[in-house]
Amino acid sequence: MLDRNDDDEIRRRFNRRALLVGGTQAAALSLVGWRLFDLQVLGHGRYGPLAEENRISVQLLAPKRGRILDRAGRVLADNDEMFRVVLVPALAGDPAAVLSSVQRIVSISTEDADKHLRRMKRQSPNLPTVIAEGVSFEQVAQLNLLAPQLPGIRTEIYWRRRYYGGAPVGHIVGYVGNVERFGVDDDAVLRLPEMRIGKSGAEAGFEGIVRGVGGAQRLEVDARGRIIRNLDGTEPAPGRDVTLSIDQALQQIVLARLQRERRAACVVLDVTTGEIAAMASTPAFDAAEVAEGITEQSWQRLIAAEDHPLLNRAVAGQYPPGSTVKMVTALAALKAGLIDAKDRISCDGAFTLADQSYRCWKRGGHGRMTLHEAIRSSCDVYFFELARRVGIRAIAATAHDLGLGELHDCGLPDEKAGLVPDPDWKRGRWNASWLAGETILAGIGQGYMLATPLQLAVMTARIATGRRIKPTLERRVHAGPRAEFSSIDYADTHLELVRAAMLAVVNDTGGTGANAYLGPGRPSIAGKTGTSQVSRASSETAQSALPWGQRDHALFVAYTPAENPRFAAAAIVEHGGSGGATAAPLVRDVLLAVLDRADPSVTGSAADGVVGRGNPGREG
Amino acid sequence: MSYGSASGDDVGVLGKLWRVHWPAIIVVCLIATIGTAAQYSVADGSFQPWAERHALRFLVALALVLAIAIVNIDVWLKLAYPVYGVALLMLALVPLAGVEALGARRWIDLGALTVQPSEVMKLALVAALARYYQWLPPQLVSRPLNVLIPIALIAVPVALTLRQPDLGSAVLFTVLGLSLMFLAGVSFLYFAAAAAAVVGALPFILANLHDYQRRRIEIFLDPNQDPLGAGYHITQSKIALGSGGVSGKGFLQGTQSQLDFVPEKHTDFIASIIGEEWGFAGLLVLLALYGLLLFMLVLMAWRSRNRFSRLLIAGSAMTFFVYVFINISMVTGLVPVVGVPLPLVSYGGTSMTTLMIGLGLAMSAYVHGQRPIRGSELGPFL
Structure with a gap:
């Protein structure tokens, strides 16, 4: 009847070990027992008097949260x-x-x-x-x-926090909420049930400024805990106001323009200061609705909505940047001395590497092209060849120099870093070797590469100025000259070559970005289109014949005025088809609105009713 | 051996109730009585809002212990793996389906009732490990593969709870799991190697701490650095304990605790109330009661004739021990504040339910444990 596996020897082993474990437990309990003896018996003389004095209770006082203003002083967030x-x-x-x-x-x-x-x-x-x-x-x-x-x-x-800016600033201002989790290291004032902290947008990004510092009131209490009198205390120090770089009225115009698309985002930077002049993402939400007692139902609907209205696509939307990064490949090649202005590369519509064929968006090919012509026409084969020559590490280095794959800490905590792939990254992420074909794809912003609209705007601003522009959402009171940004380490002649090509993208016949032309008598504009593939099918079928979710993303980056850059912009229209047809006119309209409200010396005339030269070109 | 008909299966409900280890039940009742008295005192001498509910909860849980005790051990043996699987699934689902309570996602809403998967796992892990060692021939427990399997059983829930983040549960899983492996007879060499690895890695871990983690350690070492934040708990608790002295200030006479100086006084810091009002003597009695309970559980394990029963009982004992040790260490400032309740004394239903179900399983193991279970009766999985 006896289980041979549970014979006496096994039981004896268990009993021995149980004794050992029990002994350890006894020792551990003795240790805490000794600790209690130390505190209570030996320490009684010290702690007894302390307890007598412990009739002073400290009541924390919540600070008043700072306001959030737009650059014109309009109140976007305040306290009632x-x-x-x-x-x-x-x-x-x-x-x-x-x-x-x-x-x-x-x-x-x-x-x-x-x-x-x-x-x-x-x-x-x-x-x-x-x-x-x-x-x-x-x-x-x-x-x-x-x-x-x-x-x-x-x-x-x-x-109570109140929001006034509406949907045009919803993503930017963000909203506050309860302190859900109190960390031991957090400011003690966060323990107060009435404290609210920023949950998204500037409310979270500038939390350190707007929160303020809690005060403390010391109270003398009797043995039953009733307050006898107030002793000294420190007043809470209210949080400071934050003035944002954006303008609520301008935001309204920009968002209205964006709302003509289903999902889109746009960023405009003032390249003289790095200030974010406008930033919008559609669909948008109104912070007032989220903050003032939103019902659980509507909140769930907002979170679960297919188009993710809570997502600020301008900083948190990561997209394959497509042809907008061709300037990166070009600058990397120029810096490495692999090409000059006169060198030509031939495009016959396809590029072959290791038996793998990569097609140019233009089936018949572009013929023999210089760098200038290749950027203007957005020739893919040219950049395949350039990427092959310069290699992924140089492309990645230039991309980082221009602000891709980096967090810019502009003041919005939802900012995403995008992705600039290189062999080390791939080894770490996928534990696989880098393939030559992946360099080719990276050269035209496809494959692993991802960028946010903010990063693309920064890239454009850095190309336009040759300086390491850093974006910020806070208004710069002492907006110094551009010189405060250090120079990016690229030769002026190389930058000029790329800038001239970007100017041609919009202003030359055969340029892919003609739709961005601001109109006669208006400031000149330089830009670059991008169309990033979402599905394999998109290269075979006409975009309009595809279901919406499979169409290409449309991108456009630009700066204006071309001679003396003031604003840099980037826009994405998800599944917008082609950059030249969808994103370029969007950037045009946004920049017209921005110029219209900016210093009149840079802009020519009123903004409305302008139609760019129609050229709904398609490019890869 | 001819236990025969007295093997625990066919003696009827009353017979089984007779076999329950009543001295252990009495000790548990004494502990809960001290808890109720303390809850009465914290509320300024009132059964509301805590003492009454605490006592009622305990009585319900006690009934549950007896109900579990008379259920045949085979049922728990069969349920061990399925329950472990379900608990694992729930733990994995918490980040997706969890309800955010107190900022940490630890709960799952199953329509009418919310369950805390990490609590279910505390029981399921013990049962699954006991089930595993019941099946595994004891001569083979130290083979590398046979050691890796229980390590995986422990490591997966540890990883899942760390992600929540719930450090307390992760520590408990690790301690519980490793001690059961030790009791099951896994070779000393493995434990020595593991200890050496931890000691070896320590300087590396310390060198790579985040600033906030460093700060937490600094505050722990010197609570005065942050008298209103984390250090406040420890300082106030020490003052309350120290002012209690040998015999305490008397029931309902503790000023420190009554005056809200001690935070979380009815839950995690209940020991400082007891220490202030009943002094060192009171806490020593409480510690002795816990020690007595542990001792009885060890005796129960010794008398059991199969490995499943022994490990089930050991798991219950270990859970009690870890809770008591960490809680008293925390209240006396030996370890940082981690939020571990004092078993059956702290107010709160979750930990009481877990501990009492665990005790019920140990009782069932004891009541039915006189009969050896053959390895051959048991498949690896079913």
Whole structure:
């Protein structure tokens, strides 16, 4: 009957080990026992008096949150002063009776009253419970008048965050929410239930500035915890205001233009300061709706919506940048001395490497092209060959120099880093060797490479100025000259070559970005189209014949005025078809609106009603 | 051996109840009584809001212990792997389907009731490991592959809870799992090697700490650096304990705890209330009761005739021990504040339910454990 696997030897081994474990446990419990002896018996002389002095209680005071303003001083986020009624059960005696007296002055539904009473039963009677919020000043006055008959009741001031900018600044301003998780290292004031912290956008990005510093009131309490008198304390220091670089009225125009597309995003940088002059992403949301008691249902709908309205595509949308990175490949090759302005590469419509064929978007080929012509016509084969010659590491280095694959800390915590692939990255991510064909694809911004519209705008600004422009969402009060940005390490002649080609993209016949032309008498514009493939089918079928979700992404980057750059822009229209047809006119309209509101010296005339020269070209 | 008909299967409900280790039940009741008294005291001498609910919860849980105890051990043996699988699945689903409670995603909403997968896992891990060693012939426990399997059983839930993040549960899983492996007879060499590896890696880990982690350690070493933040808990708790002295200030007389100086006083820091009001003597009695319970559990394990039962009992004992040790160490400032309750004394239903179900399983193992289970009766999985 005996289980041979559980014979006496096995049991003895278990018993020996159980003894060992039990002994360890006994030793560990003795250790804490000794520690208790040390604290309680040996330390009694030291801690006893401390406890006697411990009649001072510290009450934390919440700071008032700083406002968020736009560059014109319009208030985008502010605090409303509100009143609320608080009940301390321990002082009230009969909380239910006091509550019903309060109900005669302030309307509290029977359900809410029951809920409050139930909660009070569950927690310490010394803990104040908020029984009514948003109480009017008259009601507060009445309550204070009746204070002697309302033991345990007090009225308090608190602030509620309000948002005024609407959807045009929803992504940028963000919103606040409850402190969900209190870290041991966090500011102690975050423990206060009324504290709100930034959850997204500038509210989160500038949290350190707008939050302020909590105060503390020291109180003397009696042995039952009742307050005897207020001792000294420090006032809370309110948070500072933050002035953003954007203009709410301009944002309205930009968002309205973007909303003609289903999903799109756009960023405009002031290249003299790095300020973000405009930034929009559609679909958008209104922070006021999120902040002011959004129902669980609408919140879930917002989170789950197919088009992700909470996503700020301008900084968190990562897309294959397509042909907009051809300038990167070009500058890498120029810097390496592999080509000059006169060298030609022949395009016959396809490029072959290791038995693999890579097609140019133009089936018949472009013929023999210089760098200038290749950028203007966005020839793919030219850049396949260039990428092959210069290699992935040089392309990646130039991409980083121009701000791709980097976080720019512009003030929005949702900013994403994009991706500039190189062999080390691939080894770490996929544990695989880099393939020559992947260099070819990287050369035209396909394959692994990903960039955000913000990064593309930074890239354009750096090409336009030759300086390491850093984007910021905060208005620069002392906007110094451009010289404060260090120079990027590329020869002026090389940059000029690329800039001239970008000018030709918009202004020459055969340029792919003609739709971005601002109009006669208006500032000149230089740019580059990009069309990034989403599905394999897209190269075979006409874009309009494809389902929306399989169409190519349309991109366009530009700066203006071409002679003396002031603004750099980047836009993406998801599944917009071709960059030249969809994104270029969008950037045109946005830049016209931006120039219109900017310093009149840089812009020619009024912005509306301008139609660019139609050339809905398609390119790869 | 001829236990025969007395093997625990056919003695009826009353017979099984008679076999329950009643002295251990009495000790548990004493601990819970101390807890209820402490809850009464924290609420300023009132059964509301905590003491009454605490006592009721304990009585319900006690009924649960007895109900589990009379269920045949074979049922738990069969359920061990399925429950482990379900617990693992729930843990994996928490980031997707979890409800955000107190900022940490640890709960899953199953329609009517919310369950905390890491609590289910505390029981399931013990049962699964016990089930594994019941099946595995004891001569083979130290073969490398046979060591790797239980390590995987432990490591997967540890990794999943670390991701939540729930450091406390991850530590408990590790301690529970490793101690069961040790008790099952895995060779000393493995533990020595593991210990050496940890010691070897320590300087490397310390050198790579984040700033905030360093700061946490600094505050732990010198709570005065942050008297209103993390250090506040420790300082106030020490003052409350130290002012209690040998015999305490008397029931309901503790000023420190009553005055809200001690935070979380009815949950994680309940020991500082007891220490202040009943002094060193009171806490020593409480510690002795826990020690007595552990001792009885060890005796129960010794008397069991199959490995599944022994490890189930050992798992319950280990859980009690880890909770008590970490909680008292935390309250006395020996380890940083981690949020571990004092078993059956701290207010809160979650940990009490887990501990009592674990105790119920140990009782079932004890009641039915007189009968050896043959390895041949047991497939590797079913």
